[in-house]
Amino acid sequence: MALHRGRGFAAVNYPIGMNLGGDPSQALVHANPDGKFTVTLSSIDLGQGMKSVVRQIAAETLGVPVEDVYVDTADSDTGPHCMGSFASRGTHRVGNAVIQAAQEARAILLEAAAEELEVDAADLVTDGEGNIHVRGTPARTITVMAAAQAAQFRQGRTIAGRGIFLIPLSDVDPETGEMTPVSCFAHAAMLVEVEVDDETGEVRVLDMKSAYEVGRALNPKLVEQQLRGGAWMGMSHALWETTEPCYPDRSHRPVDFTHYLMPGPGDLAPHHISILERPAPDGPYGGKGPGEMCANPVLPAVVNAIYDAVGVRIDELPATPEKILRALKAQGGARPKRRL
Amino acid sequence: MPKKPITFVLNGAERAAFADPGQNLLDFLRRGVGDLTPKYGCGQGGCGACTVLLDGEPVLACLTLAEAVEGRRVDTVAGLGGPAPHPLQEAFMAHFAAQCGYCTPGMLMSAKALLDRNPRPTREEVIEAISGNLCRCTGYEPIIAAILSAAASGARP
Structure with a gap:
């Protein structure tokens, strides 16, 4: 022995991820009057860190501090549709949806800031610390909070974005058996x-x-x-x-x-x-x-x-x-x- | 059967509440007293999620009769730390020792009991101390590292 x-x-x-009938996830992003952002999902954080990763992705795309992003998850009554947290799909699918939503919201944020600064939105950049300024002219600046408040109370503009990431259904080719599920x-x-x-x-x-x-x-x-x-x-x-x-x-x-x-x-x-x-x-x-x-x-x-x-x-x-x-x-x- | 009044010290403050005959301490703490920090995992002493300290010793609240705490001291995670987190809680955060977090209250109380009686434990002693606490997510390694780190920091409020 x-x-x-x-x-x-x-x-x-x-x-x-998986691909049974197509594999989509959606995300909504909106600014609040204090210049902070909410990401609304139906995706679940069950301890794997979905909220942390989505928060980073949203902050990076919006160009605001990570502290200024709140991620609201796991209510399929109030959040947009998500297939779920499984098959290692959360970061990839939900992250891509959040990028798309945050890009749309960011574009409107910059339009609101441009109106306040009386410049072209295409000339604006964010510093990742809560400020927006004219590229090359840091003195021409407005805070994200001031831009969000201007949009809310003066311009009547919603700073919000919608995002979806979809891996479409991939049918099997009857001749070759070929498919591209992922x-x-x-x-x-x-x-x-x-x-x-x-x-x-x-x-x-x-x-x-x-x-x-x-x-x-x-x-x-x-x-x-x-x-x-x-x-x-x-x-x-x-x-x-x-x-x-x-x-x-x-x-x-x-x-x-x-x-x-x-x-x-x-x-x-x-x-x-x-x-x-x-x-x-x-x-x-x-x-x-x-x-x-x-x-x-x-x-x-x-x-x-x-x-x-x-x-x-x-x-x-x-x-x-x-x-x-x-x-x-x-x-x-x-x-x-x-x-x- | 009439309810029985229980007077005990919870996290340093005297408390009194009624317990049903035969009620276990976990149910008594959660429903009778309103301290939701001890968790119900298995209800039969297999998982350690309900670990609390009774006169400083770790016990499984689900296997302890509520009546047994009459006149005694019970400590739960609700009493850990003050305005700032307890050094163990700080270490658990720094070492990513929680994922879903369900085992964490029991882990913290088992760790506190260890450090209270042995401020500088070896890795083997840490493993022994948390061997009655199951964790599904972390693989234990970050929890062991967190407890060793809290011990090394020496802070003991």
Whole structure:
């Protein structure tokens, strides 16, 4: 009886978003009389950072401080339509919609400012700190707040913008089978090292080394955190989480956290992450989406590492001790592929 | 069965409220007293989201009878920090230790209990201290880093 070490590798090509009947998201942006902006969405921030990223994108496009943007999410009664926060689509789809909406709002903001300054709107620039001035003549200036108030109370003008980003439905070509369901792919590669106990069937992940290509990392700390937490979840899917087996029948299935197992803080493996930034041509400021593909490569990498360690192929997840012991028994014991 | 009056100290202030017989502390705090910071995760001691301090010791509020806190001191996240966030809360923000945030109140109270009795814990001691708190989002690493960082800063209001 022994502990066997193995290494496994996996790489994934991850499509951003889905395309079942077309994949749209909408955004609305409007200025308030205090010169601050509201972005209205039906998209949900469930902890992944949608609000933070949308706020950055809107501020960047409007040319105002990020503090001056409020993002109102997740009310489909009052917000414009969004397909939802899934398939790693939020940053890409919603971000693009927000850019379009913010561009429209920005153009009207500059028109309002131009009327106050008695100049051509095409000559105006924003400084990102709440001011608008004539290009090359910083003294000819008006604050965003003053422009917004002028629009509201003097000019009778709404500073608002509408945005939609749509990946249209892509039908399958009946002749070739060809289709273009998505426009943007993120990529990941991962090397995992495991230790398999051939007596108990337990697998311990010892180390993870990964490279994730995410387009531009619009918020680097959020990206890193998503990758770290997501890879942990991938490890959990690979080795822990299951509602099976249910001895002796399904009524005995896990119903709570004491039976539905996940790795705890004591089961962590060091995870060395490289973030590669290859800005996407159709992404908002080059962003793709690190959402789900952070978890995906861990699963095949772990089962490949198990194969490397003891020579058994686990083709049904998670790779529980029971499955590994049954496979080892069928194989007649551990057959390490190579000695590490 | 009649309700039972419970008098205890919540986050430094004396409080009194009625508890139903057999009511657990989590339900009592949330519905009886109105402190919504301890979270209901599993209701059976599996997840740690409801962790509060009872006379300084971390307990699972869902497994503690409300009547057990009579005359005792209960601390929740609502009492952490003053006008400024507690150093642990600052560290959780700085290290991105919350994503959905549901586990965070329990994590903070487990961490506070650790630092109160062991101001300079090792990584292993931090892991042990939060081993009863489940987190679905972060992969724990940022939480461990935040607690170690708060310990290293030495601030203890």
